[in-house]
Amino acid sequence: MLDLSPARLEELGVAALALDFDGVLAPHGAGRPLPVVEDWLQRMVGLYGADRLFILSNRPEASRLAWFSEKLPGVRVVTGVRKKPYCDGLLIVGELAAVPLASILMVDDRLLTGCLAAVRAGSQPYYVRAPFIDLRQKTRSELFFMLLRWGERLLVGLLP
Numbered sequence: 001m002l003d004l005s006p007a008r009l010e011e012l013g014v015a016a017l018a019l020d021f022d023g024v025l026a027p028h029g030a031g032r033p034l035p036v037v038e039d040w041l042q043r044m045v046g047l048y049g050a051d052r053l054f055i056l057s058n059r060p061e062a063s064r065l066a067w068f069s070e071k072l073p074g075v076r077v078v079t080g081v082r083k084k085p086y087c088d089g090l091l092i093v094g095e096l097a098a099v100p101l102a103s104i105l106m107v108d109d110r111l112l113t114g115c116l117a118a119v120r121a122g123s124q125p126y127y128v129r130a131p132f133i134d135l136r137q138k139t140r141s142e143l144f145f146m147l148l149r150w151g152e153r154l155l156v157g158l159l160p
């Protein structure tokens with residue numbers, strides 16, 4: 001995800017970003033993005049403006065909302081919508097950002113939640129194949145999600 005450069009984003013015609021949290025901004029269950037991701041987020045705010053950046057996580061927890069409102073004010077965490085793969089969150093992003101759904105890039109490490117939601121909404125999926133994981137501290141949940149991601153890739157024929 002950090003390799004998404006301004007040039008690449010322009011090539012894709014991206015006008016707004018919808019970012020998953022777990023695995024994409026930090027390892028699973030973290031309360032805030034990793035520092036290296038924070039730098040990237042700042043660059044994206046500079047590129048698009050905070051009002052074109054959205055966090056679309058199936059776990060919009062209070063600690064995450066608080067972090068964004070303090071550190072990246074203007075970046076909105078979408079809440080109160082049906083979870084991905086429903087595309088409700090992306091429809092809200094399109095309305096709030098006032099951009100065509102096709103110009104929204106949904107960045108997600110899950111094929112059958114975020115990426116599928118993007119396809120259903122007519123937005124663009126960006127599959128994060130190498131998500132952030134923390135096997136030491138969250139061994140069980142990370143192993144579970146590694147298995148889940150592997151199963152998804154198997155299902156859609158994206159293996160190895």
Ligand SMILES: [Mg+2]
Nearest residue numbers: 020022023109
């Ligand atoms: Mg995720």
